[in-house]
Amino acid sequence: MNAYLILVALLVLTYAGSALFRGRRIRGYGLPSGAEYLVLGIVVGPIGLAAVTRSTLGSFEPLSVTAISWLSLLAGANLGFSGDRSVAKRRTAGGIALGMLCLVGSGAAVFLAAPSLIGITGEERIYLALGVGCVCCETTRAAVRWVTERYGARGPLADLMHDMAEADDAVPFLGIAVLFAIGPRPEGAVIALPSWVGLIVTLALGGVLGATASALVDVEKRRTERWGILLGTALLNIGVAMRLGLSAPSSMFAMGIALNVFSRHGQQLRTMLATTERPITMPALVLAGANLDLSDGSSMWALVAIAVLARVLAKGLGGIAVGQMSPAGAKSSPLLGLGMLSSGSLTACVGLATALRFPGPVGRAVLGTSIASAILGEIIGPAMLRRELGFAGEIQDGASKTPVPESHVLAAASAVARRGRGGILAARARSRTNMPKGDLRTSDPRASDHRLSDPRTSDARASDPRRSDPRAGVDASDDGREGSST
Amino acid sequence: MSGAAPRKTLGARIVQAAALVIIFGILLLATHYAPESRSVVGTVAGLGFLLLAGTLMSELVETIGLPHLSGYLIAGLIAGPHILHLVDHQSVEQLSVVNTLALALIALAGGAELRIDQLRESAKALAWTMLLQCGLVLVTLFGVFMALSPYIPFTASLPITSVVGIALLWGVLGMTRSPSAVLGILSQLRPKGPVSEFTLAFVMASDIVVVVSLSLAMTFTRVLVDPTGSIQLSDFKELGHELLGSTALGSTLGLVLALYLRFVGKQLLVVFLLIGFGLTELLRYVHFDPLLSFMVAGFVVQNFSSQGEKLLHEIEQAGAVVFVVFFATAGAHLDLPLLYRLWPIALTLAGSRALATYVAGRVSASITGGGPMMRKWGWSGLVSQAGLTIGFSVVVARAFPEFGEGFRSLAIGVVALNEMFGPILFKFGLDRAGETGPKSEPTSTRTAPHPDPG
Numbered sequence: 001m002n003a004y005l006i007l008v009a010l011l012v013l014t015y016a017g018s019a020l021f022r023g024r025r026i027r028g029y030g031l032p033s034g035a036e037y038l039v040l041g042i043v044v045g046p047i048g049l050a051a052v053t054r055s056t057l058g059s060f061e062p063l064s065v066t067a068i069s070w071l072s073l074l075a076g077a078n079l080g081f082s083g084d085r086s087v088a089k090r091r092t093a094g095g096i097a098l099g100m101l102c103l104v105g106s107g108a109a110v111f112l113a114a115p116s117l118i119g120i121t122g123e124e125r126i127y128l129a130l131g132v133g134c135v136c137c138e139t140t141r142a143a144v145r146w147v148t149e150r151y152g153a154r155g156p157l158a159d160l161m162h163d164m165a166e167a168d169d170a171v172p173f174l175g176i177a178v179l180f181a182i183g184p185r186p187e188g189a190v191i192a193l194p195s196w197v198g199l200i201v202t203l204a205l206g207g208v209l210g211a212t213a214s215a216l217v218d219v220e221k222r223r224t225e226r227w228g229i230l231l232g233t234a235l236l237n238i239g240v241a242m243r244l245g246l247s248a249p250s251s252m253f254a255m256g257i258a259l260n261v262f263s264r265h266g267q268q269l270r271t272m273l274a275t276t277e278r279p280i281t282m283p284a285l286v287l288a289g290a291n292l293d294l295s296d297g298s299s300m301w302a303l304v305a306i307a308v309l310a311r312v313l314a315k316g317l318g319g320i321a322v323g324q325m326s327p328a329g330a331k332s333s334p335l336l337g338l339g340m341l342s343s344g345s346l347t348a349c350v351g352l353a354t355a356l357r358f359p360g361p362v363g364r365a366v367l368g369t370s371i372a373s374a375i376l377g378e379i380i381g382p383a384m385l386r387r388e389l390g391f392a393g394e395i396q397d398g399a400s401k402t403p404v405p406e407s408h409v410l411a412a413a414s415a416v417a418r419r420g421r422g423g424i425l426a427a428r429a430r431s432r433t434n435m436p437k438g439d440l441r442t443s444d445p446r447a448s449d450h451r452l453s454d455p456r457t458s459d460a461r462a463s464d465p466r467r468s469d470p471r472a473g474v475d476a477s478d479d480g481r482e483g484s485s486t
Numbered sequence: 487m488s489g490a491a492p493r494k495t496l497g498a499r500i501v502q503a504a505a506l507v508i509i510f511g512i513l514l515l516a517t518h519y520a521p522e523s524r525s526v527v528g529t530v531a532g533l534g535f536l537l538l539a540g541t542l543m544s545e546l547v548e549t550i551g552l553p554h555l556s557g558y559l560i561a562g563l564i565a566g567p568h569i570l571h572l573v574d575h576q577s578v579e580q581l582s583v584v585n586t587l588a589l590a591l592i593a594l595a596g597g598a599e600l601r602i603d604q605l606r607e608s609a610k611a612l613a614w615t616m617l618l619q620c621g622l623v624l625v626t627l628f629g630v631f632m633a634l635s636p637y638i639p640f641t642a643s644l645p646i647t648s649v650v651g652i653a654l655l656w657g658v659l660g661m662t663r664s665p666s667a668v669l670g671i672l673s674q675l676r677p678k679g680p681v682s683e684f685t686l687a688f689v690m691a692s693d694i695v696v697v698v699s700l701s702l703a704m705t706f707t708r709v710l711v712d713p714t715g716s717i718q719l720s721d722f723k724e725l726g727h728e729l730l731g732s733t734a735l736g737s738t739l740g741l742v743l744a745l746y747l748r749f750v751g752k753q754l755l756v757v758f759l760l761i762g763f764g765l766t767e768l769l770r771y772v773h774f775d776p777l778l779s780f781m782v783a784g785f786v787v788q789n790f791s792s793q794g795e796k797l798l799h800e801i802e803q804a805g806a807v808v809f810v811v812f813f814a815t816a817g818a819h820l821d822l823p824l825l826y827r828l829w830p831i832a833l834t835l836a837g838s839r840a841l842a843t844y845v846a847g848r849v850s851a852s853i854t855g856g857g858p859m860m861r862k863w864g865w866s867g868l869v870s871q872a873g874l875t876i877g878f879s880v881v882v883a884r885a886f887p888e889f890g891e892g893f894r895s896l897a898i899g900v901v902a903l904n905e906m907f908g909p910i911l912f913k914f915g916l917d918r919a920g921e922t923g924p925k926s927e928p929t930s931t932r933t934a935p936h937p938d939p940g
Contacts (some may be wrong), residue, residue: 012760062530208512212505216542219498224806225541231807232538236509239531240516279756 034344035378037282038371041289052290061356065248067284068349069238072249074273075169076256084267087163095167098318099137103171105314107133110307117303124362127183131354131366134175135347136311141165143342147385155394156328172350177202177250185245198246206251209237210258218264249353281345288348291355292371293364300365307369308376315340331392339388342381343373506542513572529580532573536814553913555670558810562817578818587762588812592666593777595801596690597784598794611854618846624657626842631656634831640892651710655882658703660839662696663689667870667909679921680860685867701725704885728775736779740786747793754800820902824895832899843868859919866915870908871901
């Protein structure tokens with residue numbers, strides 16, 4: 001298929017994704033972690049209908065890496081935040097520890113099994129173990145949010161799951177930063193950095209450019225110029241990291257963290273960036289699915305199965321530990337960890353980034369594992385999470401499986417407003433008293449009741465009174481401004 | 487390029503200058519330690535760098551009164567293959583893909599800026615100016631080119647009939663203006679007044695005249711260069727097909743766009759990308775002129791629906807990023823060694839074109855009763871030349887391989903001068919005409935208030 005046609009198809013897909021999921025009509029539909037787009041990629045890719053050939057996919061490599069890296073920026077910018085609410089440091093540490101446990105567990109299993117199953121030894125064995133570990137450690141926040149919103153769950157366990165799912169995003173990016181730094185020089189690269197230098201440069205590059213972008217954003221009030229700054233810095237970061245043979249996603253993750261740390265407008269930046277998540281995730285997932293390569297045969301799939309099983313075990317153990325150590329998890333069953341099996345776009349993107357960087361059995365195995373994990377997690381994770389939330393008494397009796405109706409959303413917004421958190425009543429009160437907007441808006445981060453938001457976009461949006469005010473057009477995405485600026 | 491910015495403090499300027507130094511430093515280090523890279527990698531870094539450096543440089547040159555556009559060009563020029571070599575030739579070529587999108591947006595915006603009532607009001611003035619500008623520039627450049635031909639490397643050994651044909655082509659090339667530069671300046675300064683309004687209408691309308699003139703000139707030149715050749719009616723048939731087809735398709739696109747804006751109105755960036763990349767390819771495939779089609783589409787949306795303002799606003803939002811890369815890439819494209827080699831000839835040709843433009847502007851303003859500011863500065867926006875001119879020179883180079891390459895190189899040299907100084911002159915003219923600054927009221931969309939939540 002012509003590259004232009006593919007580009008147009010991806011754009012159409014982006015359009016569909018943005019149009020469907022930014023609005024309020026399809027809230028709660030679709031699969032929790034977006035695995036359907038992975039499957040779509042597999043179907044149209046070389047192992048499916050072969051509508052896209054491997055050589056054409058190769059020409060899309062920079063596009064893929066850019067999309068993956070941009071999603072990494074989003075993950076970095078959101079680290080330590082659940083929507084606009086800060087995540088407690090203890091929970092961040094817990095999420096990272098759980099992620100590390102899964103990385104080590106899955107990686108160790110693959111490290112032990114690889115020589116006998118696919119004959120990979122030496123340094124490649126280390127790359128494989130680390131790569132597989134990186135795609136086995138994450139729990140997608142989209143799926144956790146999807147379950148809690150779909151079933152109206154609310155309570156300490158739901159919050160804990162959210163927070164841990166947010167926090168463990170750091171692990172795969174640090175992992176691939178190490179993997180890319182210790183890996184062989186990429187094709188065409190002319191510089192060989194020692195591993196530790198490579199790792200430091202990866203993170204420092206992101207840090208410096210993130211700090212630079214923060215400073216520039218802070219002195220720039222115009223939204224369009226802010227987009228220019230973010231886009232320019234991000235692309236420069238990606239390009240330089242790739243040029244040096246380093247992990248562009250990891251560097252972008254560091255840049256996201258730096259944006260958060262250094263900018264006085266961190267919340268605004270996160271809200272801006274969140275509008276790009278879904279439009280970029282969908283094409284990235286399709287590309288990840290299309291890149292799947294089954295040419296290594298059944299022994300490779302046995303290895304993938306071992307990795308996935310090890311992940312299930314590690315998550316299970318982690319869940320038991322969380323249940324024991326956190327008061328929020330006290331009412332959960334020992335199978336709590338299985339509720340955290342969902343892995344989605346980040347895992348698939350890390351898998352794709354590794355596959356592009358390590359073309360060969362290592363990359364194919366890592367991408368295969370990421371896709372298998374995502375599909376298995378899609379089947380088990382949401383159901384188990386719902387079960388655990390039910391045990392904890394955080395799902396109301398008779399909670400509907402259907403999307404939250406618009407009237408409920410508005411009612412909830414009114415309730416929020418009554419509590420002085422913005423929304424319809426706040427808007428009316430403002431109009432009566434001529435009070436400026438900020439005076440009625442609360443600084444309480446919980447004001448962004450995440451049940452009001454699209455599960456796959458920033459729940460910060462829910463705190464915006466315009467979005468719950470029917471007179472304001474219900475959804476600010478209608479004005480198309482944020483999306484079009486991206 | 488997204489409109490008038492609030493005045494920045496000294497601290498903000500220092501931050502911007504420091505950021506510019508940092509990003510130059512990072513890319514310098516990267517290119518020093520990894521001088522060769524896969525082209526796609528260089529392209530990604532180049533794109534980011536030009537976008538960021540262009541934005542920052544435009545802010546910094548603003549402090550010395552230069553237009554943003556000059557900042558983009560300077561950033562590209564410094565980073566380009568001829569000075570610091572931070573963005574190599576291959577990357578610059580690959581980044582030219584952005585031009586497709588930028589030109590589509592420019593044509594859409596250009597068409598949407600034309601309003602029937604304004605065109606009716608200024609029809610007489612437009613017609614006179616068109617006649618004088620095109621006529622005088624054509625005649626002057628024809629004469630100057632003929633006079634310089636013994637000194638121009640690629641014409642020195644050609645027979646006189648061929649030189650006449652080439653001079654005719656050069657004259658037509660001189661008639662081209664730069665819609666992108668005009669829109670870029672207007673978008674930044676948001677002026678209000680006769681000079682800015684007339685310049686925009688003229689530049690957009692002149693595109694059609696130039697397309698027709700170039701086709702005619704190429705037909706005549708073919709006969710002059712090749713004595714065995716003849717003028718065939720089929721040449722005009724093709725031209726008619728292109729013009730009518732482009733107009734018809736543009737009208738349809740305009741109606742569809744208007745309906746989309748009216749009933750959906752969301753995700754316009756993606757729609758622009760689809761138009762810029764997908765539809766442009768399709769139009770080229772069927773041998774229609776994308777620029778004309780998009781211009782007609784914008785015109786239809788503005789004049790036959792109520793969605794014109796919305797379209798312009800969205801183009802401005804989307805174009806803010808695209809135009810930075812477009813002009814920065816143009817800066818990187820400037821061939822300095824070539825300009826150095828040809829500078830006396832290029833300077834003479836550019837100077838004589840500017841002089842002819844000035845004289846034609848004064849005369850036409852006197853004939854049509856334009857105000858004193860029109861007489862003084864009405865010509866200032868017509869000096870810029872950019873991508874469109876180079877695009878036409880490429881068409882000529884393809885059609886006449888015997889002298890095409892030399893012709894194209896000389897065109898690039900002259901465009902380099904007009905591209906650098908034209909926008910500065912236009913900004914100067916608008917400033918002097920009193921159409922910029924706090925007193926000027928915003929008009930249309932180049933003027934729509936910006937959502938600046940920050």
